[in-house]
Amino acid sequence: VEESDDEGAGEEEAAESDYMSPFLQPGTHSGRSMSMQDALKVREACLKALKDRLIERANIIQARHDEETAALAKEQTMYIRDRDTYTRQQEEEYERRCEQSTFRIHILEQRLKRHEEQALQKYYDLDAKLRSDPRLAVLMSAG
DSSP, rough: OOHHHHHHHHHHHHHHOOOTGGOOOGGGGGTTOOOHHHHHHHHHHHHHHHHHHHHHHHHHHHHHHHHHHHHHHHHHHHHHHHHGGGGGHHHHHHHHHHHHHHHHHHHHHHHHHHHHHHHHHHHHHHHHHHEEEGGGGGHHHHH
């Protein structure tokens, strides 16, 4: 009984790792050949989905960076306005908050830079996978 459970889990993992499955028409998974037009649609849909995810991720990181930068600017403006009334403890607390905010901004800048560096490679990697996928072989034989 355990063996059949393991096989089912393996099939689920294979389906999850099939980057084309959301874009394939029913029956294509079982080896039915695709027309040139269908193969082109699947290829373009896969690449577009990846591009959209990469752009969305970059936008999320950038939005977090912008929020953190705005919060730091607001904190600094308040400090400049009220610094004459701050106690030593309040100044230390302000400095601690600024250090933490600056650290978070730096991390977000690193994440965005790394994401931008990796995004193009991820796109090229998917393109290479699609070119070598036997289900899309009709595209290579025509090109």
